[in-house]
Amino acid sequence: MTNKDQQSSSLPQFPVLSTGVAPGVVFCCYPITNEPEVTVNSTWDDSNKSCTVLLECSSTSNRSVTYSWSVKNQTQSGTRLKVNIRPEDGETTVTCTISDHVSEKSASKPVNCSNITDSVPPDVEASTCPSSSSIIHKKVGDTVKLSSCLPTEGVTLATWKHRDTEVADKDLGVTTAFKDRFDLNRTDFSLTVNRLTLQDSGNFSFISDVNDKQRPTVVITLQVHEPITKEPDVTVNSTWDDSNKSCTVLVECRSTSDSVTYSWSVKNKTQSGSRLKVDIRPEDGETTVTCTISDHVSKKSASKPVKCSNNTDSVLPPGTCR
CATH class of the missing domain: 2.60.40.10 (Immunoglobulins)
Incomplete structure (x- = not known):
């Protein structure tokens, strides 16, 4: 403030006094006290590699106000605005101003353009042979694919554990309690977890034998966050x-x-x-x-x-x- x-x-x-448009006419009214509300709806246009942004400005004022927009050093009147921006434009700030004869208030919104399919982080695969310090961050509802990145030839035992609970085995498949969200690939032994919850956070361990000789355990830490x-x-x-x-x-x-x-x-x-x-x-x-x-x-x-x-x-x- x-x-x-x-x-x-x-x-x-x-009340503030203001001369009207007609000679000798004076208006008396209270100044605008609340900022307008700006809503943004952005749609990606794959053919033009740009975003069509629709903005609407609304006011809680109980009297007649005038609406105007300011964006990219240009101004436009009206309660709605349509603007096209590209990812390379970076953050674009749009400002709506409401005004009457005696006062005005403004509100701004930052707008970014990105391909929606690109802006959603892809499933994180442990394709670089994770170490004990490997951490994967995902949000609630996402899907994650966990891979040991170890050779699969000659594997005689392959088991995934979440914390201390066994969730999947190469011979038995996914444990019954986890079948609705967990999938085991029995070729490369990767584990996919769907519809992540906060309770999925923790260490996932891949335990395996080659020709009945145990290999080093691979540990991947998953952290699931509320967005x-x-x-x-x-x-x-x-x-x-x-x-x-x-x-x-x-x-x-x-x-x-x-x-x-x-x-x-x-x-x-x-x-x-x-x-x-x-x-x-x-x-x-x-x-x-x-x-x-x-x-x-x-x-x-x-x-x-x-x-x-x-x-x-x-x-x-x-x-x-x-």
Whole structure:
């Protein structure tokens, strides 16, 4: 929240007077207090190798407002926007602004384009002969294929264990308790686990003999995660520095998810951490700050538009018409 918003929220919400379009006509109304809501729907077009992004902006204001969009240094009016972007465009920020005669509010969304089939991590195969430190990260509902990457010739015993429980054997197949989700390939002895759950996390061990002589046990650690479902919450606090004629903006990002990594994107620069400090000037106009939270299998982003202004110039006394 900027100083302007903080000061405004601490004062009684007096109506603001504004001259109308007709001479001598004056409107009196309360300023807009809530940001608009922006929804995004992106579809991959394989023929053009691009994304068609449909955006819609809605407001909870109970009076007539005007909608406008800002994207790629272009503006457009209306509640809906259609834009085409490509993967090489990187992150594109779209901003919706609602306004009336006396006030305005904006909300931004970061949009990325990727081939949906490419953006879903493929099944991870232990095709590089995993060591004892091999870790595979997957999300709930995914499928994973576990391979020992050991030679199959002359194998007389091949058994998979999950933790201390035997789940599959080359002669007996998959244990009854796991048949609905586990599959054993009896040619290469790879184990496929479908519809992963959090309980599937842990060590999978492949125990095998060649000509009745035991080989080293292969251990693969599987970690199954709940994907991030909620965008982070971004709060803004801006302070005017009269000596430098600029604003010091303190931004904080919070998430309801556990064990996530925070990163910021502002002015084509990135920075890690849950907090960010940035200096902007009035002549910079609207600056968008974006916080991204991520884990091993998913990520979510949220953006805030920030403007710098001298508070003494930006706050109108109650009942004043400028």
